[in-house]
Amino acid sequence: MILVIDNYDSFIYNIVQYLGEYEKEIQVYRNDAISLDEALNMKIDGIVISPGPGRPEESGVSLDMIRYAIDENIPLLGVCLGHQALTIVVGGQVSGATHIMHGKASSITHNGKGVFEGIPSPFTAIRYHSLVAVRASLPETLEITAESDDGEIMGLAYKDKPIYGVQFHPESILTDYGKQMIANFVRIVHQKQQEKLVGKVSSLSKNIFQRLSMRENLSEEETEAFTDLMLEGHTTPSQIAAYLSLLRMKGETAAEIAGSARSMARHCVSVNLSDEKVVDTCGSGGDKSNTFNISTAAAFVVAGAGYKVAKHGNRSITSQSGSADVLEKLGFCVTAGPDVVKRCIEKTNFGFIFAPQYHPGLKYVMPVRKELGFRTLFNILGPLVNPAHVKYHVMGVFSRELYELLPEVFVRLGYKRALVLHGEGGLDEATIEGKTLITEIKESTTKEMILDPADFNLAGKLENCRISSPEESKTIIENILQRKETGDPSKAVILNAGLAIYILDDISLDQAFTKARQAIENGRAWQTLLQARELSWEKA
Structure with a gap:
């Protein structure tokens, strides 16, 4: 648990x-x-001391919490x-700043450590303060981690302890990489939690294994x-x-x-988007239907319709063509980093x-998965954990169990x-041949429905959608988006793209398919592909 001490700051909930x-x-x-005594009864893993008016000596329990954090x-x-x-x-001491800052931007340089890990230097930050730490007063236990372009101390860290201070406001939307700094701090909190767990790995494993063996x-x-x-x-292959x-x-x-998905999301390389209304169309795979990359083609259509898509995907494992395989054939740089992907989504509505590349922690798990040779938890987690942390998802699954x-x-x-x-016949897409079982999730509620493509003039034959290589999939997608292919493959794309539009917009299914x-x-889906392809090759 992270305890936040609010110093009567009007923007505290931005941090929260x-x-x-x-x-x-x-x-x-x-x-x-x-009080400190009350806080000691909590299981505190991290502490945030907020901004606020006045002098630090008047910040109440904040001072006690800092002493407690240092001691523990x-x-x-x-x-x-x-x-x-x-x-x-x-x-140390604080005194009046050379310049009073109220909502002003400054260029900040830093040492790249702690909360600044992975942050470009310099970056722009928003400052609201009239007091600063006095450089000459700082004890040896503190190191300066960041400074402003006017020479003021903007960051401090306690040597050999995970204790940090920043003078600027990372929670301001105008501070570059502010969210990543907060994410870095939470990562440090979680790392300290894990350090405490490492000594217990053996006993924890035995306890969990015993319970699982009893089907608990x-x-x-x-x-x-x-x-x-x-x-x-921290765990062995065994x-x-x-x-x-x-x-x-x-x-x-x-x-x-x-629980596993939450962990995997925290350990991934994040694509930090400002817009929350972003969808993924990544499915489970594994249906062995050998259809072309329907969900990838649908993603371009959704983006062309004006909605943002963060398409998560991989190379082929069980199919003839994975999303990365076909995008590579379409001319994309499929290994673009997070900044490039973010720019692609913001400028073209599509990013891959x-x-x-975004789940480095899987390097510890992959060799074991390969040796096991059967479906594991991570086959389910892969499509679920999008590094853009999307809150909208159309996920096709091949099995009734999933x-x-x-x-x-x-x-x-x-x-x-x-x-x-779940498409009829085990398809991990909405199918044009037969019916599709759909469960709609809207925050904490769910409802089921059955989609019949014939009701929307989108019925067809799946055999017309089958391919044997990424090259064939590429050709079909190009033909659909350039309006050269208007038959069953196009229907499959419209059907699946419409479902993504449906959850992003407050409209009927019929309107979404339209x-x-x-x-x-109108050619916008094709233009999206062309623009996103070009941007994917730009440098970060």
Whole structure:
């Protein structure tokens, strides 16, 4: 749990919102609403001391919490007033700044450590303060980690402890990479949690394995913790193999999948988008239908209709052509980094996220998965965990088992809206031949429906959609988007694109399919492909 001390700051919930994207358990208390003794009764993994008016000496329990964090080696982030409070707690001084800053931007240089890891230097930050740490007063226990272009101290860190202060406001939308700094702090909090767990790995593993062998379900928190250990390299191959095998034999629950997904999302390389209304069309794969890349083609149509798509995908494992395979044939740079993908989505509405590049922790798991040779928890997690952290998803699944299991997972993960699809004959798309089972997730509610493509003049034959290579898939997609192919393959794309539009817009299915069809007919889907392809090759 991360404890946030609110120093009567009017923008405290901007910080809390950022924290909430990476940590589900947060508690907020005003600086005069909780005592240190009360805080000691909580299980605190990290502390944030907020900005606020006045001097740091007047920040109530903030000073005690900083002392406690230093004594117990608990990660702490002080922002603005919290940064100044850290300064005086360790024996430094604060005084009037050379320039009073109220909503002004400055260029910040930093050392790339701690909360600044992975942040370009310099970057632009927003400042609201009249006090600063006095350089000459700082004790040896503090190191300066960041400075402004006017020579003021903008960042401090306690040497050899996860204690940090920043004078500027990372929670401001005008501060570059502010969300990533908050994410870095939460990552540090989680790392300290894991360090505490490492000594318990053996006993924890034995306990979990014993329970799984008796077909006892694990909690969401337990699977999240064990997945953390796997993705951070704290478990042995034997422990990973035992865990995945026992879970598979018992059968994974929604809680177990959701906990693992939370861990995997925290360990991925993030694509930080400002727009929340972004959809993914990545399905489970594994249906062995050998159809062309319908969901990838549909993604261009959705983007051409004016909606943002963060297409997560991989190379082929069970099909003739994976999304990365066909996009490569279409001329895309499929290994684009997060900044390039972000720019593609913001400028063209489409960006491709190549899964292996964004999930570095899987390097500890992949060799074991290959040796096991059967479906494991990670076959389910792959399509679920989009590094853009989308809250809208159309996910086709090949099995009835997954179809019945995944809606609860989406609810547990807090999706705004999602569809889980299971096409007749085991297709992991909405099918043009037969009916498709659909469960719609709308925040915490679910409802089922059956989609008959004939009701929308979109019925056809799947045999007309089959391919034997990525080259064939490429040709079909190009022909559809250039309006040279208007038969069954086009119907399949319209059907699946329309479903994505349906969850992004407050319209009927019929209207959504019309929008998808129009995006092809007016050429915008094809233009999206061309523009996104060009941008994918640009440097970050």
